[in-house]
């Protein structure tokens with residue numbers, strides 16, 4: 001590390017002769033009238049316990065430019081914590097620092113220009129001291145502090161130093177990223193780049209409350225204490241993973257726009273990260289420049305890429321982003337263009353137009369017809385369409401429910417950036433992509449001497465979570481969040497919020513009315529303040545840390561499909577973990593299929609078909625449309641709720657993720673499901689993918705057709721797996737011999753064209769023969785060996801083809 005300078009101890013005695021007489025070999029105060037020359041990196045003051053030094057620090061890129069700085073004496077890289085003149089380094093020879101008769105500390109360049117001064121005031125007999133806290137203070141003759149460096153932080157906050165309304169932390173080198181208290185009293189991170197300005201932390205898609213902050217404490221103070229607790233008056237807190245006394249720490253806003261807490265290893269002199277503000281680096285704005293896309297490598301490390309048809313402006317510097325390799329003229333014929341899809345891609349803000357409930361084709365047409373449009377984002381679920389002519393803050397985020405399309409001339413050959421698309425799985429490993437990515441984002445390793453310091457230390461628990469979401473809004477001015485932020489993507493998430501435990505106790509009347517009990521917990525009926533009826537699920541077995549829980553739940557909360565039970569919000573307080581769902585009028589499918597022997601509960605054929613189709617659509621949405629890896633893992637009639645119109649709504653999706661014990665690969669201990677509906681691969685220890693849901697759906701389909709429980713229907717919890725019996729003789733474990741025989745019999749019936757014999761006799765022949773045949777065939781194919789099972793997408797299509805009601809909501 002050639003740039004890191006050491007300050008030979010030999011220099012120090014020489015220094016002391018320049019200063020007033022003192023007992024200690026190192027100086028910690030100087031008095032009025034002192035003037036010191038810069039002689040190539042001179043130490044001016046050392047704090048009494050030697051932790052901090054103050055003096056002339058070489059500029060990273062020039063041998064003759066120096067800063068007047070304070071640094072950690074014992075850190076290997078002499079980490080700078082404060083700089084007086086970050087924008088105007090002084091000459092390495094002939095520059096001076098002096099405490100003049102007026103009590104002003106002045107930094108003078110060799111040509112006698114003032115590079116910096118403390119502007120302390122006049123006529124006071126002052127002394128300058130470097131305290132053990134790292135604070136450089138100027139005291140007057142009465143001992144009163146008239147100036148201190150703690151009031152003017154640069155990029156670092158030290159323990160006991162106050163971040164207030166009057167100051168801010170600014171990333172060094174480019175000064176684009178700022179940590180500050182906003183007008184509404186919330187601590188925020190702002191990207192203040194050359195072209196755009198936007199807030200990226202806490203999530204601009206949520207209000208202060210939803211982000212776990214308060215706007216009502218106007219004291220605007222954030223302090224890191226000596227134990228490693230960083231508390232802000234807006235409720236944000238970050239606690240060092242090694243919290244406790246006796247460790248040197250700092251909070252620094254780094255080059256990459258994130259702010260982190262570091263702890264010094266006193267024996268090695270190396271720093272390690274013990275906390276960080278933004279959990280998902282791609283949410284930091286301005287990382288990949290204009291047109292650039294931030295994405296995560298398979299290892300979870302963020303990196304920048306250019307969209308198809310674009311290339312880096314400056315191969316050395318992502319700040320400058322990407323530029324098109326083509327030009328678009330207005331009036332060019334529409335057939336000259338093609339659209340290239342970047343799956344899960346989105347660019348934040350700057351929408352040209354926004355439309356709701358339109359098809360992909362229409363969205364494409366809007367973009368084609370506007371010569372301003374260079375790209376659009378389309379979200380299939382809602383039919384949301386946003387066209388754009390400026391692209392900033394791009395990211396590919398597997399959890400984003402839409403895709404980005406680039407408008408390119410056909411002459412431009414293009415390949416999508418190698419986006420990271422995790423496969424479908426119940427395995428928690430996928431969640432690493434979205435949960436904490438510990439790696440620092442390295443924009444330009446040449447300038448980063450701290451990059452090697454990274455050791456990820458878990459910061460679960462106390463660290464305020466950076467919400468996982470995507471969204472958009474346009475922000476031209478720092479304090480001016482326009483109304484448009486309330487619209488667009490916001491519409492989808494607006495209902496989703498965090499509830500307090502108290503609110504839910506009140507809503508449910510102290511958990512009075514129990515609606516049901518499941519593997520994950522008990523569900524209660526509740527009424528919110530706005531009279532909305534909800535189902536509140538009290539989770540019993542959440543092993544996730546607060547942060548992961550929040551991340552997962554926020555993800556689930558963003559899923560919106562007519563055949564999936566909508567989640568309105570959650571509560572996570574202390575030990576309490578609750579989920580708030582839409583209330584679905586009728587009971588679950590099992591009550592109708594198996595309980596109700598009376599005719600008033602008998603489902604008609606039309607209702608059965610509609611339920612089968614709706615369930616298939618909901619699962620297809622989970623598997624294919626929305627997030628490529630949500631596998632339900634527990635599809636059964638109990639989890640299919642029915643509306644008043646007998647529309648199916650699938651409950652409990654995504655919950656398999658909440659109860660996982662650890663992040664090791666999926667195995668028996670993480671098994672979840674219900675025997676009778678569980679695919680053989682669960683028992684055979686094969687990788688789990690979306691095909692487990694297809695298998696379960698096949699069983700449910702047979703039950704819908706026959707109107708009776710063909711499976712054993714016993715809930716298994718992870719811990720009970722050992723008790724599960726694998727029947728002897730069954731080639732594919734899991735199922736009882738009876739079920740396998742039943743399936744064999746149905747196959748035989750199919751072969752003989754007698755499949756309709758199994759249709760629920762209670763229907764007395766009132767059913768659609770074609771539909772019944774298709775349903776039985778699909779069911780049998782679902783129960784096949786894994787690779788031969790159809791996808792939910794195919795199943796939904798097949799069912800729709802024989803839907804005579806001509807009722808086709810948009811999704812397929």
Ligand SMILES: *[C@@H]1O[C@H](CO)[C@@H](O)[C@H](O)[C@H]1NC(C)=O
Nearest residue numbers: 059060061062065086173174
């Ligand atoms: C050194 O860095 C500063 C900013 O930190 C920059 O303004 C200056 O041009 C650089 N000098 C050289 C010689 O690269």
Ligand SMILES: *[C@@H]1O[C@H](CO)[C@@H](O)[C@H](O)[C@H]1NC(C)=O
Nearest residue numbers: 089090091109110111112113
């Ligand atoms: C003194 O030198 C610095 C650069 O070292 C320059 O920026 C400044 O303008 C000079 N001031 C005068 C008064 O010449």
Ligand SMILES: *[C@@H]1O[C@H](CO)[C@@H](O)[C@H](O)[C@H]1NC(C)=O
Nearest residue numbers: 029127129137139143144145
């Ligand atoms: C200057 O004042 C601060 C408190 O205001 C005190 O902690 C420090 O010891 C004083 N230093 C000197 C040299 O008087």
Ligand SMILES: *[C@@H]1O[C@H](CO)[C@@H](O)[C@H](O)[C@H]1NC(C)=O
Nearest residue numbers: 217218219221231232233234
């Ligand atoms: C406001 O925040 C400050 C600093 O965190 C705290 O001391 C004070 O009690 C808070 N005031 C209120 C009314 O919560």
Ligand SMILES: *[C@@H]1O[C@H](CO)[C@@H](O)[C@H](O)[C@H]1NC(C)=O
Nearest residue numbers: 242265266267268269270272
């Ligand atoms: C500090 O560094 C030493 C030497 O590298 C290492 O043995 C020790 O485990 C480190 N301590 C901590 C708390 O990381």
Ligand SMILES: *[C@@H]1O[C@H](CO)[C@@H](O)[C@H](O)[C@H]1NC(C)=O
Nearest residue numbers: 076267268269270271452453
């Ligand atoms: C400190 O970090 C540097 C850079 O990674 C490494 O070479 C060195 O061994 C570390 N020192 C100790 C004592 O761990």
Ligand SMILES: *[C@@H]1O[C@H](CO)[C@@H](O)[C@H](O)[C@H]1NC(C)=O
Nearest residue numbers: 353354355356358362363366
């Ligand atoms: C899209 O929205 C705009 C208004 O923002 C409207 O004028 C236009 O007709 C809409 N296009 C479609 C296809 O709905």
